Amino acid sequence: MTTKHINGKKVFLTVLIHLFLMSLVLIILLPMCWLIMNSLKTNQEMFRDSIALPATPLFSNWVNAWNKGLYNYFLSSIITSAMSLCGILVFSSLLAYGLTRLNLPGSGLIFVIVLGGMALSEQVALVPLFKIIQAIGLYNTRWAVVLPYISFRIPFTMFLLRSYFLGIPRELEEAAILDGASRFQIFYKIIIPISKPVLASAAIVNLNFVWNEFLFANIFLENRKLMTIPLGLMTFQGDLKSDYVTMLAGILIASLPMIIMYLCMQKQFVRGLTSGAVKG
């Protein structure tokens, strides 16, 4: 075997692999390109030939989609996500700290109980949760989705934070105790600042869940002002009439924030995902 032969084989293999990977890229991107292309057409153009290029790109569709309530759904999604994330992070970090640092009796059992929540799916709780939310007067308020979001995300987040907290050297705290710091001061001034990277990861992964959640939001919310983006998109689909191109534009705009967020914060995202993966 000559070196040249090996090189030839390697080049051939490289080309083959790139062809394979590129064809996957095409499969992923073609639907998206089709979406973008048709979001720039008129309804009639789309129904005559959906794979032709638009005669003149109508960016006004994007503006229409935004004005048709998307702006409002965005705002609502941001508020809902912010409230949920605050709750998730505060409850989970306190819980993880309590379970890793305080040597409380029963910690092991509590850990198992909370972690068990990870295996339980939202559907199973749906009917009673609906009754509870209605009974305590939270139906059709933001809390109706925020509280379940927080509760269903605590197990995963606690697990993520716990493994990180376990890795923080005890010496740091012991020094602080000698300085007379209280437990809460230690938590607040030492543990939390050190854990910023993992908190960021937890935040962004949970954001992906909350931002895209549909089941609870669909059932617990009725007021348009409270609707999050996934619900808002559904309202674009009329019964006797749909403005298809505007809806496509809406889908496009609604999908951008998470994609941009990912591209900016890849590192945190990937770390959050891999330290205890749960699909959104």
Add this chain to the structure above:
Amino acid sequence: MKKKKVKKSLYLYIVPGLFMVMAFVYVPIITNIVYSFFRLSSYSSSMKFVAFDNYRRLFTNDTFPVMMRNNIYYCIISLIVQVGFGTVIALVLESKLVGKLNSFYRNVYFIPSLISLTAVGLMFNFIYNPTAGMLNGFLKTIGQPDLQQIWLGDKKLAIFCIIAMSQWQYTGYIAMLMIVAFQNVSMDYVEAAIIDGAGPIRRAISVYIPLAKEQLLVCSVITVIGAFKLFTEVYTTTSGGPGDASQVLGLFLYQNAFLHDDMGMAAATGVLIFVITVTLSIIQLRITRSGQD
């Protein structure tokens, strides 16, 4: 063992989080089991004990075998494509041959998982549209009009169209998880394998996969649980149609609870989903643990 005095105020760290999980995860799930023995609707005040009648009606329902089959199809295909093929993609991307484009591929594959399920569902509803959709348009353009289908409207194809959509969305996600797991594999093992004369495929099978086994199992667990939670994908595309051809457990639960005012039946379906997912998770955990011993 020395008994240490514990300050009760320290429980304040634990109680809020524990309470939330208890109140909004465990209580509903237990209540759900109770509900499954009653007949109750959302607007009527009556609540009647019917013992196992909801279960009887669930298991004897004509749609029951259809939705079990659909959920199982979804589960198996997702395991093969997302976990199996996703792992292959991860291995290929981690091989030296890919070079600089590595992160480009990885990011492109990952992006679909960031789009909300409703957006993906609505988009594919168009793509599968028989007259104005991308798929039939594409087939016509490449000169294969005979391959055109009515996709979501076809009894046999509908569920597979939905499954395909999910593979489109999540294969890159699993690939990403596996990539990170492979990156954590110590180079020592890899180099040892190279010295032993193992080629890339041998290395993948005997070094990378065994060492990333735990992540592989995590991926399988989330895929399996996801398969039995399936709801939004079907709700936003076929709503279970045509007929009941693409009905799944999650949607059946939802429709009974909020469309047919049959919350008892919905609760029974919920219990079934609960039993299936918990059993499968435990089995998979057992496998991991026995592997570790």
Add this chain to the structure above:
Amino acid sequence: MKKRFTRLLAMGIASLMAVSLAACGSSSGGSAGQTAGADSTAAANAGNSNVKTIKFFHRFPDDPANSFIEEKIAEYEAAHSDIDIVVTSAQNQPFKEKIKTVVGTAEEPDIYYSWAGEFSERFIRENLILDLTPYLEADSEWADSLIESQMVNYTTDDGMVYGIPFRLDGKVFAYNRDIFDELGLEVPTTWDEFLAVLEAIKADGTYTPLAEGNQDQWPGAHYIGTLNQMLVADDVRAADFNPKTGAFTDPGYVEALDKYQQLVPYMNIGVNGMTHDMARQLFTTGQAAMCYIELVEITNLYQETEGTEFNWGMFVFPTVEGAGNPNILTGEPEGFVISANTAYPDECVEFLKWFLGPEVGAQQAEVVGWFNASKGVADNLEDEGLREAYDLIMNAEAMGPWFDASLYSTVCEEYLQQISNVTNGDISSADAMAKIQATALEAQTLAAE
């Protein structure tokens, strides 16, 4: 200490559990919800304790209807400083789900859209809808202003009027006049003529004879609804629509499915693969010759063909000989009902009198292209299509109910699924009916409880 903590936690959780279980047992919704609702209303009206808040829930979130409704409500509020109307809306399918979850609870709207027939009557059985009969008796002028034939659908067998129509409707075939002229076709009046027309268009090969999309499953049900009207005797259908007696054993039902199946080959490809409105685009872009539309869709036809030369007409479903009544027009009026639990029944009635009255009705016909049930709302209309539509409704002997809103929910689900299967040719009409009969039988026991 640990014990105490455990006990506290257990108590908290036990009480939540009790709440969730009691939520349905007690006068559903629970008093907690009531209080919270009252609190928030009180907070919203702080400083103005005389304002009466009326919650209004409709299912017309698309323009022009949506903005028309909002405009009119703002107008009413401006004229009545003591009334605050809070509007929410949802699309058809989500509306069906939402309304069932809020009726009878603290979140229940005071005025809401509700389909006539079984959809509303299940609420009436639970005493959740206000009886409007005394109000109509007290105000004969109001009662006389409403078109009788359209009020029938919102009246129970016992004579209780429970709703007032917001829009009248009817199913007709819209056809493309240019295509008919080009192929030398006449408007069909009988089933055989209809099949001949379809065959001629298909033989020509340029156009799709009939546009239809049944992904949402109700469009197919509209065909079956009309065919059942013609093939099954009125009293048999009435008995079958009652969940306690519904059996669907009449051979006319099978024949209706057979007739529908005869039409399917003339429809566009992928009927089950697209929605009705997508299929309508085939008609409005001149690719299909006919489409079975609701008269309220005329507005959409105008919107979609704006700026193009689109020459269309309409005809009623061709007569099929059978045991039923061919002079019923499928298409029930759709309107609003008032909650029996509302704090302000009089105010709600006053509002509906105006909102669904002749003055707003005439504007609505002009702006939205929809008619309410007040007499004379179409008198000043210039648009020919709309006038023709109005005359069709006025001349109908009776209005046939929306098939999918008048059946018990499980029977409806089964029926729609079977129509969908028949559309795809996956099942024979007889087998499909057998499955529907089985579900109807089960529904009899469920409804009897």
